[in-house]
Amino acid sequence: MADAHAKNHDYHLVDPSPWPAVGAAAAFIMAVGAVMWMHGSTWAVMVVGLLGVLYTMFMWWRDIVKESHKGDHTDVVSLHLRYGMLLFIASEVMFFVAWFWAFFDASLFAGDVMQPSRVDATSGVWPPKGIDVFDPWHLPLINTLILLTSGTTVTWAHHALLNNDRKGLKWGLALTIGLGLLFTAVQAYEYAHAAFAFNRDNGGNIYGSTFFMATGFHGFHVIIGTLFLIVCLFRALKGHFRPEKHFGFEAAAWYWHFVDVVWLFLFACIYVWGSAGVQLVEH
Incomplete structure (x- = not known):
């Protein structure tokens, strides 16, 4: 009773x-x-x-x-799970806002004479003198195309699930996972060849600090999203998810699209604008 x-x-x-x-x-x-x-x-x-x-x-x-x-997980519980996931993604947006703020604060005011320590750190220009930045139209562009493609494959998987196409669901998830792993591999290669990387001899620099915190945390989110999708793939192989009830997959897809959008801002602001910003802020 x-x-x-x-x-x-x-x-x-x-x-x-x-x-x-x-x-x-x-x-x-x-x-x-x-x-x-x-x-x-x-x-x-x-x-x-x-x-x-x-x-x-x-x-x-x-x-x-x-x-x-x-x-x-009744309809009410499922609705609240969606609210929770949306609030979580909103908190992640604000998390990245902090790193964008740090980057723009350092770059837009590189020559601020009211803060001599900042001028010393940046040589009054951005990127700071002596910093050999990445060419945004090489590896960063390749990674952008990889991540955008992964956004289409996860959407394919979602539409396949809605139409009860189990084969399309599995292939879409597998391709998205493969592209996520490829993105991580390219970023690891890029980091290994960063001329402004941290080491115990030079202690790093303001450009490296803002670059690695923003892009590095994004890379960490890609790894988490890839694990999320791997779980979904294993569940799909076991016959989980139905067209009318699949929040676990839906949450993973939302998270992956969030990762895609953040990368577009990182590519445009830090790689493209940041590498050419010296003309904008030089004093």
Whole structure:
């Protein structure tokens, strides 16, 4: 009788879960391990934390999928899940606003005589003298085309799912994942050849700081989005998702399109405008 009364509503009361605490502990261990590794210590602690985070992601997602299959995700719950995902993406937008702000603050006011330290750091021009920036029409343009193409393949997968085309869904997801991995590989190659990279000898520079924080965090989001889509592919192979109920895939597609749009702004502002900004701000 108590169980029947408990289900006499459209909401889902989540069962107690260990994964928030486990995930927080694993993230803390990973962060501490990363700091140790950056200071010349072993990377083993960071890897232990990373494995803990990945394990938490797997188990937590597994529990949510089970809840959905049990019927706990009613129409009201699904609507609130959508609200939650939209708010999460909105918070991510503001996260990137901070890095764009830092970049434009450093570049637009490179020659601000009221702040001598800034002039010293930038030589009064942008990009700072001695900084050999990337040609935006080489690897950055290639990565832009890769990511835009991945946006079309994930949309193909979504439309295939809506039309109950399981083969198209699987192929669209597989191609999107492959393009996401290719983007990450090209960016890793680009970073390995950055003339303004950080090292213990020169300590970096303001151009490198703003560049790596903005593009690096985007690269991290691409990796997270790729993992998200890999989970969706495994679920599709197991027969999950229906045309009328597939929020797990929908959330992954939203996130991927967000990553695409952010990259377009990064390419236009940091790679294209940033590499030519010296003519605009030179004093």
